[in-house]
Structures are given as structure tokens and as C-alpha cells.
Amino acid sequence: MTAIGQDTLSTRRTLTVDGKSYDYYSLEAAGAHFGDVSRLPFSMKVLFENLLRFEDGFTVKVADVGAIAGWAKTRKSDHEIQYRPARVLMQDFTGVPCVVDLAAMRDAMTKLGGDPQKINPLVPVDLVIDHSVMVDEFGTPKAFEQNVELEYARNIERYEFLRWGSSALRNFRVVPPGTGICHQVNLEYLAQTVWVSQAEDGKMIAYPDTLVGTDSHTTMVNGLGVLGWGVGGIEAEAAMLGQPVSMLIPEVVGFKLFGTLPEGVTATDLVLTVTQMLRKKGVVGRFVEFYGPGLDALSLADRATIANMAPEYGATCGFFPVDDATIAYLRLTGREDHRIALVEAYARAQGMWRDASTPDPVFTDTLELDLGAVMPSLAGPRRPQDRVLLDQADEAFEAELLGGYGKAAAPNERVAVANAPHDLGHGDVVIAAITSCTNTSNPNVLVAAGLVARKANTLGLKPKPWVKTSFAPGSQVVTDYFDKAGLTADMDAIGFNLVGYGCTTCIGNSGPLPEPISEAINANDLVAVSVLSGNRNFEGRVSPDVKANYLASPPLVVAYALAGTIRSDITETPLGQGTDGRDVFLRDVWPTNAEVAAMVQSAVTPSMFRARYADVFKGDNHWQAIRLTGGDTYKWNPSSTYVQNPPYFEGMTMTPAPVSDIVNARALASLGDSITTDHISPAGSIKADSPGGKYLLDRQVPRAEFNSYGARRGNHEVMMRGTFANIRIRNRLAPGTEGGVTTYLPTGEVMPIYDAAMLYKASGTPLVILAGKEYGTGSSRDWAAKGTNLLGVRAVIAESFERIHRSNLIGMGVLALQFVDGQSAESLGLKGDESFTLANLQALKPRQSLTVAFTRPDGTTGSFETLCRIDTENEVDYFYAGGILPYVLRKLAS
Template sequence: MQVGHDSLNTRRELVVGDHKYLYYDLHALHKEGVGDVSQLPFSLKILLENLLRFEDGQSVTIADIQALLGWLSQRRANQEIAFRPARVLMQDFTGVPAVVDLATMRQAMQAKQGTSQAINPLIPVDLVIDHSVMVDHFGDTAAFRDNVMFEMERNQERYQFLKWGQQAFSNFRVVPPGTGICHQVNLEYLAQTVWQCKVGQAHYLYPDTLVGTDSHTTMINGLGVLGWGVGGIEAEAAMLGQPISMLIPEVVGFELTGKLQEGITATDLVLTVTQLLRQEGVVGKFVEFYGAGLNHLPLADRATIANMAPEYGATCGFFPIDQETLTYLQLSGRSAETIALVEAYAKTQGLWRADDATAPLYSRQLSLDLATVEPCLAGPKRPQDKVALKQAAQTMQATLELAGQASARTVKVEDYELTDGDVVIAAITSCTNTSNPAVMLGAGLVAKKALEKGMTVKPWVKTSLAPGSKVVSEYLAASGLQTALDQLGFNLVGYGCTTCIGNSGPLPAPISQAIQQADLHVCSVLSGNRNFEGRVHPQVKANWLASPPLVVAYALAGTLRINLTTDPIGEDNQGKPVYLKDIWPTQHEIQQLQVHVLQSQFHQEYQAVFDGTKEWQQLSVPTGEIFSWDDDSTYIRHPPFFEGQYAIPQQSDIEGARVLALLGDSVTTDHISPAGVIKPDSPAGEYLQSQGIEPKNFNSYGSRRGNHEVMMRGTFANIRIRNEMVPGIEGGYTLDVITGEQQPIYDAAMRYQSRGIPLVIIAGKEYGTGSSRDWAAKGTRLLGVKAVIAESFERIHRSNLIGMGVLPLQFEQGVSRTSLQLTGEETISITGIKAGLSPQQILAVVISSPDQSIETINVRSRIDTLDELHYYQQGGILHYVLANLTDDL
């Protein structure tokens, strides 16, 4: 850490136990006559401390600090600031391409006669391998062993590459596969809430902050740690010493009152909060939770709510430090010294939440009485679409009717029948819920009660249990509930994201064939946070988010066509109907089993967290500071980002561009760059087969993110994407307007590139929602897209586009592709770039139609800050960083 100038004289000493620490005192600003921070939101206090600590007169100035203090007068501030997180968190799907980029930058630095070691993380980076395990095997005691074996076989090359990165880069640690989900490992082990480091002879204390290459990095906000998801390229820049450029955000205060009623889960609560905040509109804003309801909200519930900030659109969903924070730090095995530091620092710095303290002021305020939350799911294709449990069957029927299935179709499969609306996947998975002992124990109790009544899971349901950490397995085993889950088929399949990231694995052949034969509209129910189209499984069209206990209940019911609140789920061993209320656990029953969640379990599972299995330890690893690329590899390839056209700064107007795709609202990063199955007849599948890879060994798009050849072919290749240029067709197809030929988007893009024709994407509202997927921007750039024109952008993807040198442009209010009656056959020119861009500049777009008519409209550049402008002009963040480093030679 670099120590700033401290021009405002805020550095103070804090004694905790026998140790002395230095810190930047926010209260000193009032004493120095600069400003009073007492009513500043907690999350902004953390940003303010960051500015004080890094104030250098250049990247952080006194004016920046004053602007943040001035936020209170208007509850907003249109000021750009530079935020420097304490650390970076990665998962392997996004981590592999990040390490590929760093390795590529080292090679580029060497080519410019620079020092390759200049490309090295300057702040701590932790990468947790959690996204690669697939549910190939399920429903028996060997499932975990077999899936781990397949994982190591499929991903050996990727894992060797990550181990190379661990020894080649300093400040870079890898948590091996089979440990847990990165956000849960972060919550249970990596995060400290208050960070410390030594500068010279002094020890400094400051808030634990981070950015992560997964959008659900926000889960750590539940522990009083400010962090959020960024694109991999933005995270790489932060590692290399670049600040995160951001506008001082609005902060929406969300008051929680009352208590949850009997039988209501944290999942019900978070789906309710998600819907409310998505309706409110909080994209790009901080959400901060407050109110007396927090006194009844365990930290695991807070983390559940914080986790889904991307789903409600906020940059973060922050919970301040209080006594519950300390209780959790102690339970999860943090040292007594750490807990004492957190308490002393938070109380001294004004970061401690107390009921009798001065209430913060907010830009806007919402309120929710916890007692009004009712059982619910979300679906069938968006996490913000909450559906009350009592209305789920009705909603499913409406979904079928919308798909043209007014009456359910049935196919005979072996000794049972499979019908539209049936559940074929029931998965307890995802960081959102597997970090929460209450819902995990609740799932085990539902299984136990069902078994006592002689119930079984329906034969067409693929069941799986993928905990977020080994601690979950410890307390499920100690409580005896894992045995019950096993007997229902919810055996351990692995520690990782599995179904939620699209790694649900193949359906049993008879079921898969039946779905394909009749084009059945079947369902998944998962305890995840994402249910976008085409994400969970390519054959499953309706996907429902639910609590782990409800996942078990729906596995027993086997269908979404019944109302679980009134209809029987099944029959007991006497042939009598069994209702949900008969097997649903009480809060008292769950609380009694919480005694099996022990501090010793955290100590045991995290004492050797970086060691990994014998197979991991035995992986052979290449050596050296520069990676030796293998031209025959289909996993790790040297990308072309610093070569040819991709190395040219973006400072020219865009002339004579063609539309590659004309897209609607809520196009997700899953639509743009899928993470799951690679179809054999897709451009990516055909490429892999040309390299001698059989379809059974394709693995997933996510696992191939170190190979740009696969990923650019996979861009806009989601089987559910709808390009309005080819109406009536699902999948990654477009119209080559020059030849009139319909073809895969990749093929058309390469043909346009060969003609020297630039491309644009035109879209509706909320373009780029979902995961912080840098390949959604990288692939867009490699296809030759120069600009994306949309009605609105999701925060992370907008930033990623700029980070790859793609210009995000926003239609003016009331203007859209539909109001302009665009068909995609138009020619697009964008002027004003060459003359010199500025943040939020209005640019002219000239639209030439095939009938020779010409229309000019104004659009707003969504390059929002000067730093973003510099990144774009250099062709991207990595080009900007490399240029700065080589300029210093």
C-alpha cells in the first residue's frame, strides 16, 4: 500500500491490545473544519477513507474528498473518483482468461524491451477454482468421487496453467478445486472486515475492500466488506495498480423492520427484495440496509441478500458492521486479534451500526416489513420475476400457454410418463443459499420428514447437492441430515457452482430423448441466483429459483403444475396424501440443529485450504516468468489483443458499419457469451472437432475461456438468443445483408471483416445484464464490433465494453430500434469520435436505409468518466496500462 500525502491531517494512532496502528480518521475531517461525516452512509464512509489514504494530488485530490463530503447536501455528486481496493477475488472461469491476459502482457512487455516483472499483481489476488465441476454423476455415494475425477481429467491443462500463474506472479494465490464456491470461501475465510498492512515500520488499519471477477462478489457486503463485481479486464488493471474509476454513487437506503414469519426462508426474503429493488431501479447505485429488522437477521441471511445485488441491479447491497458481524467472525474461526481489531476500528471510525446512533442520510429510501414476506420462487427465466408459491402452478400454466401448449403433452418413458411442466432437474447449489445453514438444514429436515412418510423423489428428476464449502458437509453429517438427503438422491456431487453456472451435466438418455422427441417444456428448480434462458440446461426451458427446502419439495412433487400450498405433494406409505405443511420444518427445529455448526469445522476445513488434493499437488507445472504457449492447445491460446487491428487506438469515426445483430430487452451476458454446453453443430463445436476433439470432450464454454478461437465463435451463440434480423429463429444466427444469406453470427462477422466492414450491435433496455463476463466484451471486439447502441446498459458490461475498446452508446429517451423501425439492413455511421470525445458526449448516428432514405439521430456516449475515455482511446484498459508502463522505460 502506498501512503498518501495526508494534506488534511487525518492520520491518527489506534491502540488495540498491545499493538499500535495508524489509520485515517474520518472524524478528524470535522475537527479540521473540512466536513461532518456523521450522517454519511456507511458505504460512502469507506470510499471516503479510501480517498484519504490515497490522496496524492493527482489521482486523488482534495477536490475529490470535498466532493464526497458534499454528497450530503444533494444526496448525490456527479464527480468521478478513483477507488483502490485492498484485494481482488477471482473464480476460474474468469480467472483463466485474466491470467492469460497477464501472461500476454508480459510477453508484449518483453517485446518492447521492458521488464516482464512489471506485469505483476501489486495487491493480493485470490483465485478460487469453483466453476468447473459438472454434475455428470448423481444420486449415489460415488457421485462426488466420479465428478472430481472427470473434472481433473477435463481441466488438467487449465489447472496446470493456473499453477504456473501461482508460481510466476507474486501476490497471487490459488484455492484448488474441490474446496468451495469463491464467495463462500471469501465469506468464511478470506475476508477480514478490517485489513492491515505494514508500510515502513508502521502498521496501518483500513476497511477490507475488494473487487471480484464474478458479479456475486457482493455477497461479502453482508460481512461489512465493501466490494462488487467488475469485468476481468478491469480487475486486471486494478491488480496492476490502476484505480477503479467510478462516479460517486447515489445510495438507496433500504429499511428492514419486523421479523420473518414462521416457515419463511432467507431465500423468500431475497427474492422479495430483488423484485422490489429491480422495480425501483437501482442500476449503478449502492443499496445500504438499515433498520431494527437487522437485529433479527443472522449474518448468513444478510449475505444471502447481498449476494443477489446483481439481480436487483445495484453495484452493491451493503450491511454495516455490528455485533452480528463479530459473532460470525468468531463462529467462522477468525482470530481473537482480528475480531478485536474489527470492533475497535469500526467503533472508532464510525463504521459501527448501533440502534441509538445518528441515522445516515440516503438518496432515496425504501422499507420492507419482514413479516409481510411470503413463500415464493422466481422464474421462469429472470431472477427478479418473483412468483408467490401459491401462484407458481398458475404461472407455469400461463408459461405453457404462451409457448403454445394450452394442454400439457405427455411422453411415455420407461415405466413412467413425462409431461410439460415436469421438473427434470432439482439442484441444491449456488453461493446464494449454500452459505446459509438455516436453509441447508431446512432442506435436510424436509428430506428426513419425507422419508419418514415413505416418500421418494420422482424417477424423472435429476437431483444434486453441491455445497459452497466443505463446512456444509461437516454440519449436515454431524446433524445426521446428509443421510436423509442421500436416501432421496441429493448426494454430494461436488463443491462448486454446478447447475447455477450451467454445469448441470447431461440428463439421463431416456429423459433427454423424450424431451427432444416431443419438444417438451420441462423445468428445473434450483437454489441458485441465475435462471436466464439457455443457462441451466439447453433442453430445460423453464427455470425456477427456490430455497433449498423447496428444491427438495419439488423433487418429491416432480412437477410445477401443482399448487404446493394446497395440493398433495405425494402419498405416504399408507397411501394417504402428504402436503407441504406435513414435511416443512419449524424454525425451532432448525434452530435446534444449528448447534451442529461449529467453529472447529471452519478451523478443520480451512487450515490447509491452499494445499489441494493429491491429484492437484501432483500436477506438473511449466516454469519461468514467460509462459510457453502451445499452438496445439484447445484450452490455452495466445490471444491477439496486442496484435494487428486490435492494437490500434480507437480514435476514428465509424463509417459504413453494418448491423451484426438487432436485439431486444434484457439481453444477458449469458446470451452474448454462454458458459454452458457447446453444441457440435455450432461454430465453436465445429472448430473443436476440426482440432480432433470429440463432442463428449468439449467440456463447456466457461472452461474454454483461455482459448479465444472457441470464445469468439461462441459469442452471441446462446441457443435462446433472438436476433430480430432473422425473425422466428432462436440461436446465434444473423443475416449477411450484402448476400442476403442467413448464417451463424461468427461466420457473418468473419465475412464482414474480410471485406473491411465495421459492425455495430443494436439492442433494447438492460443490455448486458447478468454475470460480469469479460468474454461478452472480448468476443464482441474480436468479431469486429465497434459500437453497441442500446436503450440502457447494465453497469459491469458497459464497463467491460469500454475496457475492450468498444463504444457503448445510448438512445435518447423515447427512441429505440422499434420507434426507428430498424430492420438491421441499414448502414450506420457514427461521427464525433475523431473530433475528440468527452465523457457522456452526444454523438450523431447517421442511419441509411436500403430505400436510400437517411435519418440522423443523437445518442449519448456511455463513456462516463475521463479514465474510461483514456481506456477507450487506447483501445482498452490493458493497452492503456501497457502504454503507461512502456512510456516509463
């Protein structure tokens, strides 16, 4: 049953589709109260309908609805609204800690004398297990089967826990391992574009499909006309438990597309171009909406590719309206005929349908792109927005090699590889991975990769022997259409065997390189390269052995595997020699657009989607054999190194303790620009000599079974020790070092950040973090905020924050403070060895000014102003409650 508002505006109307009636909240009827809203951006119309439906005079007032209607005049607003998404999507890396928190809340609810059954999702929640498969085995027909066996062996404790959650929690479904990537499963099956549920009066209500997700790439479904974006796990838990998402009405940047893509240019090239343009524009915290005649030239899969990378271009979402392409995709993916008819009828009735005659919406700001100007590209070696043209990639790497990587002394050095007939040098591609939701949801770029493989195989080309190749589709349907097209055999023949259905390399689950390759790289400090069809290439993310990482389209991943290096112009230099001894060039293996389109048209069918998703929650024999333990509350295993009861609710009472001032805090780290959530809370491998590795070794976990930080997010002890433990993070408090270390200021000793934090905690010393611009970019990783909190950090002072991480910090009771007037730690002369004091924290207001006083080691003093990035009244409440979870728990218990 859906709780809806009072409809004091009398906008509820009835829509009949194929003889079935649905009530809906009419935007046209609302126009009688607020004026014409027809030219609102389509994404804003979804927000408008949401407020209209939930208007109750309390959480959503008529003035809130009116504020969105009035947006069309000002095109910006500082009005706070309460938004309620229809559902929540999770993947297992972020989902396991969410379910751990729910289990802990059930325990805490019992201790507070409440009913643990109150801790239940109130909206539908789907968790897709897609982030745990690792590329251990590759290049063999048995790679998939062997990787699945290893996945279950490593993660059985986590999977037992999730099986408990799927049975104990209402409104909670789990898509088992080996099915696909959550965003592709969402796009192909879970998303409905128009959602339907029963209201308290028994009538069926139709409304836009909306969601929040615990993975930043939740935005991919924006391509299907579904408004959704990534949030931290703690925000998602609050949404599950009935709390609205508190937000300021966003600005909306319109991105006009016109023309068509040239021959040989892919959707990946387009999205890398869009990402670069929007990062330059500056769209953090804003909606981006695509419009213009160029939309007619983009398939739904192309749109989803662009929408997917909204976190990379910094936007909250990258929205595409509903039109004929939406309907065609719903039909292609086997959705029910009635649902498809409802989507079109509802969109037309609500003014949410786009066609060639639709007037352009009004936007806060705009920019445009001629699709015909897009050129083949890569992005790297460190950030998704660092686009380089394909024919200049070798030159760009050369500049990085000599400059950023400091290899000017011996750039052409090549070293022997033990027991191998080949050597290895800077710029050699050691990982070539077709992976990630961004591109594996797009049949065109995958079929293009398959055709490159086919032509290369026919000519007798093979990947270079130092390249680790892998193919990890985001859906089992990909295997079906590859089989039907005969491409599977070609991919296998050149080493791109199926390794799993999951995120793999893009999340850091690339698995170990062959030992001789790894030893050669590390013994000689080689700048090795990965090329992946992913969305993230941050330092230290893909592999601890690989410094330079490039995003590329799937067919280019295959091409670079054949070339084996990034230090030659792949557009002009031979990829290799064929069996006839002749040089083979990229142009010889690259398919035409017509070839790709014809194969997609013949090979991809609705029956494939219907068959694969007919019983999607059942799982394979491994999943069905997992035992269930526990009842309403989880039976914690104290010896588990994967799942432990977190300390967030220890000693909690119904009345929160008052917030104290921050007095004489010390800096735990002083960091530069673009510190990502991967830097703060890495997802990849755990080093044996790190605090996390030592913790596991102390509990008799052998190094071979360490798994990854991402897989161990259900254990706060590991994750605390892994906070700021990225192998590439550089802390100015420990100059000349790399990795998670700091100087413990009282003694001057350099030590792991975790160890220093525990010494500070033992002495009762509060901590702060100093940082530069774009702090917290990247994944919606709640552990980046949870770990910060558990280390004893009271405030992060940065030049600017990425949207999700700022919200997560507040949600964990950590102050987010922003330098003002262009100031920075450097401009203020802060070295990080000062002590810091923040007073008057007992009556904070959103976005107020806060003074930070500091004392230098020599006793001199100073101060500077900061902007408190508690942005909304709700966030003030969360902060004073000690975080969003204690706030929600007290509310439910009372």
C-alpha cells in the same frame, strides 16, 4: 508494502488493540476539514476513508475527498473519483482469461523491450477454482468422487496453467478445486472486514477490507461489512496492476427493514422479495444500503444472502454495516480473536459501527419492507426478479405455458420415455439442484433442506424418477455440520448426494440429463422445468434441455423433487404417498423455525471452519500432482484447445493508432430487451453443429470432451465462435429463428453470427449491435465484451446498459451508445438492414452527444442522437488506447 497518500489533511491517528498499535485515517479528524460526516451512509464512509488514505494531490485530490463529504448535503454527485480496493477475488471461469491476459502481457512487455516482471499483481489476488465441476454423476454415494475425476480429466490444461500462475506471479494465490465456491470461501475465510498491511514507513495501517471481484456475486461479502462488487476481468486486471477503479460518486438507496420473518419463511423468500422490489425501484449503477431495526432479526448469513443478489436487483452493491452480528459471525467462522477485537475497535473509532441507537444515515432515496409481510416464493421462469408466490406458482406456470411457450393446443400432453415405467409432460421438474453461493452459505436454509429430507425419508417419500437431484455445497464445512447433525444420510436416502463443492447448476454445469429424458423433451418440444437454489435462471443457462427455470429455497428444491411437477399447488396438493399409503403434504415435512435454529446452534461450530481452512491452498492429491511448466513467461502449447495466447497485443506499438470514424457499418444483430451476458457469451454446453463445436471437431476433440464455453474461456478461438451463440437468443435480423444466427445483409443468407462477422471482417466492413433495455444484465462476463470486440463490432447502440457490461465494452475499445429521449430502434423505424456512420470520434468527452447517421437499402437517409456512455475521463483514455489492457501495458512499459 502499501503505498499511501501524503496525508496533507493530517488525519492519521493511532489505534491500540490488545497492546498492538495500528495507524488509521480518521473520519472524525477529516470532519474538521469538511464538516460532520457522521451521517454518511456506511458504504460511503468506506469510500471516504479510501480517498482520504490515498490522497496524494494527483490521482486523489483534496477536492475529491471533499466531494464525498459534501455528498451528505446533495445526496448525489457527478464527481469522478479514483478508488483503490484492497484486493481482488476471482473464480476460474473469469480468472483463467485474466491470467491468460497477464501471461500475454508478459510476452508483449518483452516484445516492447520492457521487464516482464513488471506484470505482477500489486494487490493480493485470490482465485478460487469453483466453476468447473459438472454434475455428470448424481444420486449415488460415488457421485462426488466420480465428478472430481471427470473435472480434472477435462480441465488439466487449465489447471496446469493456473499452477504456473500461482508460482510465477507474486501476490497471487489459488484455492484448488473441491474446496468451495469463491464467495462462500471469501465470506468464511478470506474476508477480514478490517484489513491490515505495512506502510512504506514501516507502520501497520488498518483500513476497511474492500475488493473487486471477477464474479458479479462478489457482493455477497457486503453482508460482512466488506465493500466489494463485481467487475469485468479486464477491470480486475487493471486493479491488480495498480490502476485505480475510476467511478462516479454513486447515489445510495437506503432499504429500511423492520419486523421479523414469519414462521416457515426463509431468507431465500426474503431475497426474492427484495430483488423484485429493487428492480421495480430502479437501482442500476447505485449503491443499496440496508438499515433499520429489522437488521437485528437477520443473521449474518441472511444478510449475505441478500447482499449476494445485488446483481439481480441491479445495484452495484447491497451493503450491511458492521455490528454485533458481524462480530458473532467472525467468531463462529473461527477468525482470530485479535482480528475480531480489531474489527470492533476500528469500526467504533471510525463511526462505522451500527447498533440500535445509531441515527439513520442520509440517503439519495429510500424504500422499506416489513419482514413480517414476506411470503414463501419462487422466481421464474426466466428472470430472478420475476417472483411468484408459492401457492400461485402452478397458475403462473400455466399462463406461461399457454402464452409465452405457445402450448395452448396440447398443454396436457404426456409422452413416453424410452425404457422407463413413467411418462413425461410439460411442467415436469427434471432438475432439482441445491446449488449456488446465494443459499449454500446460509446454514439455516441448508439445515431446513436436510430436515425436509429427513422427514420425507422417514415417511418413505422419494423424488420422482425423472428428477435429476444434486447437492453442491459452497464449502466443505457444510458437509461437516450435515454429518454432525446426521442429515447427510437423510439427504443421500432421497437422492441428494454430494456432487461437488462448486457452482454447478447455477452456472450451467448441470451436466447432461439421462438420455431417455433428454430425447423425450427434445423430440416433443416439452417445456421441462428446473428448480434450483441459485441466483440466475436466464434462458438457456441451466440446461439446453430445460426452458423454464425457477429459483427457490433449498427446502423447496427438495419438496419439488418429491412432487416432480410445478403444475400443482405444492401447498395444498400431496407431494406423494408414504409407505403407509397415506398422502404426504408439504406441511408434513416442513420444519419449524425453532427446529432449524436448534439444529444450527448445535451442529455449526468454529472448530469446523478452523480445520477446513487451516491449509486451504494445499489441495488434494490431484492438485498436488499437477506438473509446473514455464518460468517468468508462460510456455504456450499451440495445440491446446483450452489456453491460447490471445491477439489483443499483436502488432502493438508504444503509440496507439488514432481511432477512425465508423463508416457504413452494418448491424450484426438487432436484439430486444434484457439481453444478458449469457445471451452474448454463454457459459454452458457447446453444440456440435455450432462454429465453436466445429472448431473443436476439426481439432479432433470428441463431443464427449467439449466441456463448456465457461471452461474454454482461455481460448479466444472458441470464445469468438461462441459469442452470441446462446441457444435461446432471438435476432430480429433473422426473424423466426432462435440461436446465434443472423442474416448476412449483402447476400440475404441466414448463417451463424460468427460466420457472418468473419465475412464482414474480410470485406473491411465495421459492425454495430442494436439492442433494447438492460443490455448486458447478469454475470460480470468480460468475454461478452471481448468476443464482441473480436467479431469486429465497433459500437453497441442500446436503450440502456447494465453497469458492468457497459464498462467492459469501453474497456475493450467498443463504443457504448444509448438511445435518448425514449427513442429505440423500433420508434426510429430501424429494421437493422441500414448502414450506419459515426463521425468525429477523435475528441470524445464523457457522456457527450453523438450523432448516428443511417442509410436505408432504398437510399433514403436519416439520423438520430445518442448518449456516449464513456462515463469518465479515464474511460476516454482507455478507449483511445484501444482498451484498458493496452493502456496499462504501455504505461508499465514506459
